[in-house]
Amino acid sequence: MAQKPSIPKGTRDFSPEETARRNYIFDTIRKAFNLFGYKQIETPAMENLSTLMGKYGEEGDKLLFKILNSGDFMKGVSDNELSGHDPARLASKLCEKGLRYDLTVPFARYVVQHRNDLQMPFKRFQIQPVWRADRPQKGRYREFYQCDADVVGSESLMNEVELLELVDTVFDNLDIRIELKLNNRKVLAGIAEIIGEPDKIVDITVAIDKIDKIGIENVNEELRTKGISEDAISALQPLLTLSGSNEEKLSVIERILSGSETGKRGVEELREVIDSFDARGHKCELNLDVSLARGLNYYTGTIIEVKAKDVAIGSITGGGRYDNLTGVFGMPGLSGVGISFGADRIYDVLTQLDLFPQTITSSVKILFVNFGKQEAAMAARVVKELRQAGISAELYPDATKMKKQMAFANAEKIPYVGIIGDQELETGRITVKELETGTQELLSAEEIIRRLS
């Protein structure tokens, strides 16, 4: 007897119910992407390792799944390389392809490769799985979907505003209440500049980011440990206690950053994005948050993060403005802004708040019981009519015991059962039983269609 089969750790099977729920999320996002004029592309699961390596830092390189070359993969590998015990170097000899790690690098590669076919600004979206050889843990998988929308080739802040509207639309359609957090990398750079520590932007931001968790005193202590001067720390204090409306916060920041050109540009950008977004109207809560430092090494302007208001879970969507997406592939100077929806966390939020619509998981509306050849033949014709009317219906394939067929309908949560016996064969009318209430009625095919439409 064979061992019970399993799947690689960190990967998942999705049952019909889970798949239906995931499709509901993907379909909602895709619909909004299309409505906003983003165009879907797809790229291969496998990319050349030369495309992927060096794009995610040293740690990222280690997390790439590499694909063993086909055929005689040992050809051309020297004894030295074999015995050298340098796995990274040897891997580069054995493998020339890897699974994509995100959708951003393949997108950059796509833009450069197809630059002559693209109209700028290019608004693209992509909903595909990515793979990371991360240590699996709760909520972290080795295969998971990313849902990314980006626009490249335009520096206009209208793109940022549109992405915020997109976020607002998606979560409104999913019925999830969100807080949209906004920041700008130029503000962070301005802060570091103004307090005389332009190189310590990361340390400063990391410390500020902890304020909710550890309090002001401990943040200041951490800044001291990082070698930030007392003058600088006191210059920072008003930023640590920002409160009030977004405009009130902006005024404080503006005053503090009045000596930094970069910082002032950041404030201007934030103000334009916030004002335009407010002018267009939105349902979500929008908060300026100077401690937001998501993707600090990557983003160059606007930084966006989304939190669910009613579930304690990390960020469920994030994005920002970047410069020079494609420079590494030989096409410099292309700026863009993008957003990425975290499907797995959105799934968890919808589950915890019980927000998945009932309708998405019960696709079959009526099961026809099979009493034998003649009855089944009539049932099959009715099933065909129902399907032509767009109603999902099925005939139980085997003429087994009624009890077994009813148990099947119950287990599959099929709401109605159609019964065709002698009487029904004669009259052409079908007994339709609603399983929840137990009520029965004699209906024609047309009446069933009307009832179930």
Added chain:
Amino acid sequence: MAQKPSIPKGTRDFSPEETARRNYIFDTIRKAFNLFGYKQIETPAMENLSTLMGKYGEEGDKLLFKILNSGDFMKGVSDNELSGHDPARLASKLCEKGLRYDLTVPFARYVVQHRNDLQMPFKRFQIQPVWRADRPQKGRYREFYQCDADVVGSESLMNEVELLELVDTVFDNLDIRIELKLNNRKVLAGIAEIIGEPDKIVDITVAIDKIDKIGIENVNEELRTKGISEDAISALQPLLTLSGSNEEKLSVIERILSGSETGKRGVEELREVIDSFDARGHKCELNLDVSLARGLNYYTGTIIEVKAKDVAIGSITGGGRYDNLTGVFGMPGLSGVGISFGADRIYDVLTQLDLFPQTITSSVKILFVNFGKQEAAMAARVVKELRQAGISAELYPDATKMKKQMAFANAEKIPYVGIIGDQELETGRITVKELETGTQELLSAEEIIRRLS
């Protein structure tokens, strides 16, 4: 300057237009699958190699993409194995995971792994990519989608009939005229038995299969080369010249196979499937074809193949009945029947016959020209209204030259352009220009919605 990036051979990028067309195919198939009560599941791209190896024959094993183990993949590999120059053996040490080769083995693995959660009969569908390290050539890729529907846990021929209806529905919805070919493995076995060569079923079928290409004389010659006796060859002749209706063909086959129990069962099965399918009504042409030998080593009953009537291309869909799908994973005796739609070939057929609906590739209905801050603000509010009404609309993000923005609309095949200048700001009505005709009208937001809905 970096080298222009590329993708691995045999893989593809899909442009927005191609993706929209592929989605049209997948959506049409998915919709029919749902209507017929098949439930979608998804399985991981990576399976354990122990799940995949040995399931596709020796050649298949070589075509599996294997994934290099993470971390120190050389640990535990002996010098002997390294220098042994046995790539297959060494690969099994370096890799424990591989990319799925088809959707059938993962489905079998899924059924066994989740057997306690499944209701039988279990109707599942799956639309996901698979990977094969085949030599790439025209129409053959290393990554491609399969669209499979299977029902397991029921031996009723009603399942076969339903799959034929499903095929009929999908191609009717795609507007592709098809010929559905039907055969039964038991008939082939009966033929081999009756002519006294039960072991030569494959040789006989391969020879018969060529009749359209090489003619009867050459088929007979080939049978002789394979060591089939003259008596057997003459017993075969009526089968090589079958003609007339399906029932006429069945009568001839029935007479010839009257001495074979297996053959007679095959004829009975074919007759039941054909009669039931005909009784339910169908649009496609249905032809019994005893030379159809698709997946001979796999199928045990019904064999199905679909050809496009108006394009010379191989089979675009195929399937059949199999026994013991899950035996190899320790769950014997599970019979099923399935069908697989070939998305790439269907794409080619739709392209050649120019059958893709125009609507699927032009998603944005109206582009608003950007003349500056104030004008853009008004345009943004109109765009928001249109989107809320389900109309895909966008605002050009930059206030660049009108000519450039119009060129963008033209290149993107956006049918309407909305223009908001001084006059429009004042009156609140928008100039809407239809690009094809050049006609202009002054419309309110509501009127635009009515026009574009």
